[in-house]
Amino acid sequence: MGSEDGLRRILDIPLEVKVEMGRTKLLVNEIIQFGQGTVIELHKLAGEPLDMYVEGRLVARGELVVINENFGFRITEIITPEARIKSLGL
Template identity: 25%
Template structure:
């Protein structure tokens, strides 16, 4: 790569903060119900989201979108996971 351009992937194996746990948020969709609908929620209520079951999900660290992926089942369907399909470059995370 020409000088001044960042590499898409950086080796963080020696970064001093690499073992620091971070909160990662997986956004599967949004809802915008009316207040009266929220007040009427009960156990078993269904809240529709703005995405389909097979749509990509967004991964955030804080407010920064870092990746997108697909929800998958793991451990014989006992757990959900995200299979990363796109990682956003554009600067170091640190």
């Protein structure tokens, strides 16, 4: 079996991809008071790059775009393998 065969085997494996706008911590009391129109402040400034995670690991940063009437994500930076290893504390 060549390396091409091995690569073909993994190409159809589904991976979870998330794009994160920001995070915050809230008290349970604050969460149970949520209602329609509640605004939650995130610890990220407007215009800052969004983070993209694959299987829980940061792999890229980018920006929100609108495509027709859908949101999309434009990658502006790929996180280097060295930076990913450093973020793991290794």
